[in-house]
Amino acid sequence: MPARRSPWMDQDLDDFRDLARTFCEKEIKPNVDTFIANKQVDRDLWNKAGDQGLLCLSIPEEYGGGGGTFAHEAILIEEQARTGDSSWGASLHNGIVAHYILAYGTEEQKHAWLPKMASGEVVGAIAMTEPGTGSDLQSVKTKAIREGDEYVVNGSKTFITNGAQADVVIVVAKTNPEEAASGISLIIVPCDAPGFSRGRVLDKIGMKGQDTSELFFEDVRVPVTNLLGTEEGQGFIQLMMQLPQERLIVAVSNVAAMELILDETMRYVHDREAFGRPIWGFQNTKFKMAEVATEARVARSFVDECIGLHLEGQLDIPTVAMAKLWCSERAQKVADICLQLHGGYGYMNEYPIARAWADLRVSQIYAGTSEIMKEIIARSLPAPV
Numbered sequence: 001m002p003a004r005r006s007p008w009m010d011q012d013l014d015d016f017r018d019l020a021r022t023f024c025e026k027e028i029k030p031n032v033d034t035f036i037a038n039k040q041v042d043r044d045l046w047n048k049a050g051d052q053g054l055l056c057l058s059i060p061e062e063y064g065g066g067g068g069t070f071a072h073e074a075i076l077i078e079e080q081a082r083t084g085d086s087s088w089g090a091s092l093h094n095g096i097v098a099h100y101i102l103a104y105g106t107e108e109q110k111h112a113w114l115p116k117m118a119s120g121e122v123v124g125a126i127a128m129t130e131p132g133t134g135s136d137l138q139s140v141k142t143k144a145i146r147e148g149d150e151y152v153v154n155g156s157k158t159f160i161t162n163g164a165q166a167d168v169v170i171v172v173a174k175t176n177p178e179e180a181a182s183g184i185s186l187i188i189v190p191c192d193a194p195g196f197s198r199g200r201v202l203d204k205i206g207m208k209g210q211d212t213s214e215l216f217f218e219d220v221r222v223p224v225t226n227l228l229g230t231e232e233g234q235g236f237i238q239l240m241m242q243l244p245q246e247r248l249i250v251a252v253s254n255v256a257a258m259e260l261i262l263d264e265t266m267r268y269v270h271d272r273e274a275f276g277r278p279i280w281g282f283q284n285t286k287f288k289m290a291e292v293a294t295e296a297r298v299a300r301s302f303v304d305e306c307i308g309l310h311l312e313g314q315l316d317i318p319t320v321a322m323a324k325l326w327c328s329e330r331a332q333k334v335a336d337i338c339l340q341l342h343g344g345y346g347y348m349n350e351y352p353i354a355r356a357w358a359d360l361r362v363s364q365i366y367a368g369t370s371e372i373m374k375e376i377i378a379r380s381l382p383a384p385v
């Protein structure tokens with residue numbers, strides 16, 4: 001199948017892809033086993049990426065960023081996925097945390113955090129999920145209660161990407177616990193604040209090199225100027241506005257994973273022999289590979305359309321929910337078929353397909369579960385006239 005160039009690519013982006021690919025091949029691919037053994041990437045990976053201009057790609061240059069667009073973010077996500085790595089939480093740092101600060105932060109907040117996030121001096125995380133609530137964000141129990149010129153933050157969060165290495169966390173908390181959505185605010189908490197602590201890096205079935213962690217807040221005091229934005233009670237709306245980009249990031253990584261799996265499996269079925277011929281020689285293999293190639297191509301077309309829409313500021317919430325739902329579920333199906341074609345080796349962690357199969361499962365859960373995506377899509381369907 002000829003290599004296909006996405007319609008949103010151009011010559012400058014081709015050059016940027018070369019830079020991103022070289023970095024991922026040199027700094028990530030050879031170290032994936034180490035990241036997994038340590039349950040986190042080497043901390044200096046962030047600084048190396050910052051030196052290469054690979055952090056805060058779509059943040060304006062005046063805040064230390066690359067001055068690029070979501071296309072740059074998508075390319076780095078694709079190139080990281082091409083190495084088979086799921087450890088480095090760059091897409092969350094770049095495409096999510098930095099964008100909350102850019103979209104809602106005051107000038108002081110942007111200048112305080114974004115240049116350091118762009119250099120790799122500061123790693124970012126966002127803490128929405130709690131032990132007692134995930135999908136139902138209105139029910140978070142973490143509180144940030146104003147006392148004079150400070151907020152006092154109390155509560156606990158779990159499943160937080162970049163949790164062990166984060167230097168700053170955007171915390172979803174109730175500034176008015178009497179209210180549901182309208183009581184929620186986003187508070188910037190530096191991780192050296194007294195009362196902040198980290199729990200263990202969680203033991204997951206996949207993404208084993210990602211430092212997904214528990215975080216605890218015990219009378220953590222931050223200045224009121226750490227409220228993200230200038231008005232309390234805006235947190236839920238701020239989350240709803242940013243979740244589309246988060247969901248597109250998941251869909252982009254899913255498509256790139258499908259393409260990697262396809263390539264790896266084509267190689268494997270041509271090399272491996274059974275009954276005196278390559279596995280490729282069985283009609284079943286050809287049919288299965290035709291099926292997964294079609295899944296990958298359809299998903300790629302849809303995601304390319306979504307990236308194009310997002311670059312024009314036209315990507316709506318139900319469409320990106322469809323992309324996340326479709327790509328995450330199809331990527332799992334593709335991984336499952338390709339694992340089967342690897343036989344017993346597909347079950348061995350040293351084979352990329354085994355890791356991909358386990359890594360991909362969470363895509364149907366985080367950034368909003370498949371069921372929540374269906375709720376969003378269903379709500380958007382027009383009533384019959």
Ligand SMILES: Cc1cc2nc3c(=O)[nH]c(=O)nc-3n(C[C@H](O)[C@H](O)[C@H](O)COP(=O)(O)OP(=O)(O)OC[C@H]3O[C@@H](n4cnc5c(N)ncnc54)[C@H](O)[C@@H]3O)c2cc1C
Nearest residue numbers: 126127128129133134135159160161365366367368369371
């Ligand atoms: C590896 C990993 C990384 C993560 N990273 C982060 C992070 O960086 N920051 C962060 O804040 N969170 C993070 N999460 C948390 C993730 O976003 C939540 O796990 C997810 O939103 C689901 O919430 P929950 O686990 O509480 O499940 P629940 O909300 O308890 O859902 C349980 C089941 O009920 C279903 N359900 C819930 N509500 C409905 C409904 N209305 N209709 C139908 N079905 C429903 C769900 O779809 C699911 O199947 C991460 C999770 C993982 C596993």
